Amino acid sequence: MSAARDQETYYAGVRMVPYDLVKELALALLGTALLILVLATAFSSPDVPPVTIQSWAQADPVGFEGTAVQELQGQSTSAQYGPPYNHGTGSVQSFGFIQPQEWAGVHLPVDPARDFVLQPLQTASAGNPQLAAALARYRAASPSQRSRWLDAYAHALDKATVRAGQVVVAPGSYGPVAEMLSGLLTIARSGGLDGQLRSSTRFYQTDFTRPLLFLGDGDYFAGLAEKQHLLGSQWGMMNETGSYPGQTWLWLYTMWYQIPPYNSSSSADLLVVLTMGVLTVALALVPFIPGLRDIPRWIPVHRLIWRGPSR
Amino acid sequence: MSAAIDPEARGSWTLALRRYLLRRLPPEHLLPERQPAFVRSWTYVLGAITLASLVWVVISGAVCAFFGPQWWHVSPQGRFFNSLHFWGTQVFFVFMVLHLWAQFFGAGWRDGRALTWVTGVLLFVLSIGTAFTGYLSQENFDSQWIGVNAKDAMNGAGIGAFFNVLNFGQMYGLHVLLLPGGLLLFVAVHLLLVRMRGVVRPLSETPR
């Protein structure tokens, strides 16, 4: 079947007029170039510097230590998360029998207590006998003893003050925990913890999972995001820092998070993924879906697209 | 149409392929100098503007990629090219969605053009993915926040370890090579389909 014959038949009786496609594209290229140049020159682009463990520890030392305690207690979001990081259940999503998170399993193992706190402290304790002794004492203690120390310290942080960048708590039975956290805070404030969390045994590294999970466990990071209207509950997905337009095309993805039943579900993400999956497939299959494909006939915008005689 | 076929070339796969391609898309259809007279609306240029902005997005992106992902943070020229890339992306999405609206209300999938519509939706989805990995590659606060939040959706869907939004190297590679490659491939398919079939006739002329 020849395409020439197909189009001949299809356009039978239709008047053909000159139409310069290449000129059209050339004009489009010129026009868009000018538009984009003007916008870029006038407004530049957003670039809020990244948060570092260092900036976090300096801006909110009490919050930083509080998060570190939670990591040791196994009570942080990351510690309780679940797949792909560990076998927790705190952030596991499901919808009826649909449990892809469980099915996927643990393939990005992260042990927050070890990876975010104990391992960096171990490295830092080289040449620091006091810190080394505190760590040894912690490691030698029973789980219940550690819990008592950690709970006491967490409680004390509620009334902590900050002096010269260091956290000051009321005297109490914290065992080696106070020493350990003070040591961790010192490393963090100096910038050493950022590097520690990134590197493993490899020289080259582009995976920022650990420092970002640690940051995400604290309130400081989310507090900065809230100021920029980037929280999920603030339609954050389609917003940008500053006064720049965001990813407006994500409006429907983020809309669901604002309304029931999504906004009160612990599996909101999975629900939205499923919803948008169905809608995207439906969009692709519009030509085959009766009703949907008839909307253009019911809402006759086409009368404006094709006006006047064409023959 | 062509010169007499060399008898020795009978059975040639090359000849068969050429004849097949010329049958499916003769050069006069690939680059026609005429269009049906009903092509008389500004909605027809929306696709071309989308394509044009994509060209500038790719070129500005290539410049940014050449100098590395940190360049735009440390150099005013880098910042400028990032701005071209940022606003180019905004313009691209604006006109792609307008083009979608126009094709939807014109029911552009009619008369054997369903595949053109399907590839169009695929392009929309690929564009969202390309933009998403781009936002993750910014190496600033925005990319940190997007990653920390998006990971929950990926993890919830069971693909978090396979598609780790916190792994900069992976997201960057997807953004500068794999996804644009897919995008350009399907843009070519989409455009070839449009040229092969020609533009759809007015809706009033297609019976239910």
Place this chain on the structure above:
Amino acid sequence: MDNPATYLHWGFILISVPNAALILGMIVLFVLALLAPFPGHSGDRSEEHRER
């Protein structure tokens, strides 16, 4: 442009002014594309049917 944007709030809808302006602008552009007269081929009024 680096200062946080102003946000508009109607019911459950919360949208930044830049985003709202962009979406509104898109609707205006679409309407203009539908209504604006397209340069016609006024010199080519002859009934010219497709050749070949």
